[in-house]
Amino acid sequence: MISSLQTLFDEVVLKDTLLGGKAVISFEKDFASYQGRSHAISCANGTDALEIALRGLGIGAGDEVIVPANGWMSAAEAVCLLHAQPVFVDNHPDAYTLDPKRIEEKITSRTKAIIPIHLYGLPADMPEICALAQKHQLKVIEDCAQAHGASIGGKKVGNWGDIAAFSFYPTKNLGAIGDAGAMVTADSSLAEMCRQIASHGQITRNQHIRLGRNSRMDTLQAAVLQYKLGFLEDWNARRRALAARYTDALKVLPIQLPVEKADDYHIYHLYVIQSERRDWLMDALGKLGVGTAIHYPQAVADMPVFSQYRQDDTPVASKQARQLLSLPLYPELEDDEQGYVIECMHKLLR
Ligand SMILES: Cc1ncc(COP(=O)(O)O)c(C=O)c1O
Structure with a gap:
């Protein structure tokens, strides 16, 4: 062992x-x-x-x-x-x-x-x-x-x-x-x-x-x-607990939160929200010391590298790419660190 x-x-x-x-x-x-x-x-x-x-x-x-x-x-x-x-x-x-x-x-x-x-x-x-x-x-x-x-x-x-x-x-x-x-x-x-x-x-x-x-x-x-x-199940459970706390604390804000159907066991590789003011929000969170990321800034269907296959009929993905923002979430994230992220989100969006 x-x-x-x-x-x-x-x-x-x-x-x-x-x-x-x-x-x-x-x-x-x-x-x-x-x-x-x-x-x-x-x-x-x-x-x-x-x-x-x-x-x-x-x-x-x-x-x-x-x-x-x-x-x-x-x-x-x-x-x-x-x-x-x-x-x-x-x-x-x-x-x-x-x-x-x-x-x-x-x-x-x-x-x-x-x-x-x-x-x-x-x-x-x-x-x-x-x-x-x-x-x-x-x-x-x-x-x-x-x-x-x-x-x-x-x-x-x-x-x-x-x-x-x-x-x-x-x-x-x-x-x-x-x-x-x-x-x-x-x-x-x-x-x-x-x-x-x-x-x-x-x-x-x-x-x-x-x-x-x-x-x-x-x-x-x-x-x-x-x-x-051997640690994966525990790490996934921790991610889910962090995600549940975000969802509960952020549901009053004017943003779209990730969904999960009753049967789904979502393991929150990323906690991705949507905001019409995404770029401003990302910048403002950054100034408060909260690092976020965009996964991904351009829908695959819109990437120039795939232009020969483009059909311009994937508006949901194109729109989401302009609004997606990943909040900090990983098993090692401490409760008080997450509390600070939540506090900043409320300060900026309420
Ligand atoms: C959804 C998805 N598919 C495929 C891959 C490719 O994996 P790799 O980077 O190991 O080639 C990644 C990695 O980022 C991914 O996120």
């Missing part, structure tokens, strides 16, 4: 192989079991996880993939890197995730998959999305990079679609001390395919049966993640 990160470093750096060591296999086993899925396949980062998952499902040139208009860009980027086409669907007006009611109008004979992003830790509407996917025989790749441990009706995100991609970027709810990522799936042949793609198409050492790539999780990251996995 590892008692501290220092002991862990000594164990891994001095005794294990630095890449693909015992700790990687062991973390994959523990993460698969945490997720309740039979396979976890580690890789170098969350963007690779999305791209490898898409490739594993056979998605490529000529295919269309539905992606949320708002979120981090990796989903749309991974689709483009495979020469497939991202098709943007707007956000739900009350949430920050894919609006299932807007999906069907975007499905064509070339649509192969949907990538819901569980943005900010809020589960996307997976029952609706999976029903649509089933009706139109589409694959579902869940982007769980911001939602480790989130669930709907007790079923974890990452367990709804065909395969899920996780990032363990250091700031995530489960974060490494560098880059790392993983896929989880219940499908053994898909798992094997993804494992091969992530390792130069190898089935055993020096036997390459397809073109793959190098996307490895290093052993130190795996050991750190395995250690930190």
Whole structure:
């Protein structure tokens, strides 16, 4: 049993192989079991996880993939890197995730998959999305990079679609001390395919049966993640308690607060409010010593880099991008520090 990160470093750096060591296999086993899925396949980062998952499902040139208009860009980027086409669907007006009611109008004979992003830790509407996917025989790749441990009706995100991609970027709810990522799936042949793609198409050492790539999780990251996995539930619970306090204290102010349906277990990777005076509010909070951030200042669908796929029909995401503001929230945030943020919000907005 590892008692501290220092002991862990000594164990891994001095005794294990630095890449693909015992700790990687062991973390994959523990993460698969945490997720309740039979396979976890580690890789170098969350963007690779999305791209490898898409490739594993056979998605490529000529295919269309539905992606949320708002979120981090990796989903749309991974689709483009495979020469497939991202098709943007707007956000739900009350949430920050894919609006299932807007999906069907975007499905064509070339649509192969949907990538819901569980943005900010809020589960996307997976029952609706999976029903649509089933009706139109589409694959579902869940982007769980911001939602480790989130669930709907007790079923974890990452367990709804065909395969899920996780990032363990250091700031995530489960974060490494560098880059790392993983896929989880219940499908053994898909798992094997993804494992091969992530390792130069190898089935055993020096036997390459397809073109793959190098996307490895290093052993130190795996050991750190395995250690930190044991704290994830408590950290998520602390985030939820902080979020509940914000919601209760800020509900009287003229801002829009994050929503959470009765069945959702939102793990508040970020606590994101909306204000029509966002830029002023951010500046004023900054002057009072409260650091905030914008996730993200431009909807993915509006980014120049995706201009060739732009359809100008995602107004909710575009509007939200002008109003979003993330308040300080992380497990180590002290009650009195949060009290000060609340006090400043009241001072500025009442
Ligand atoms: C929603 C989402 N998807 C994908 C990624 C990509 O993960 P990584 O940075 O590990 O490539 C991130 C990381 O920021 C993310 O927030």
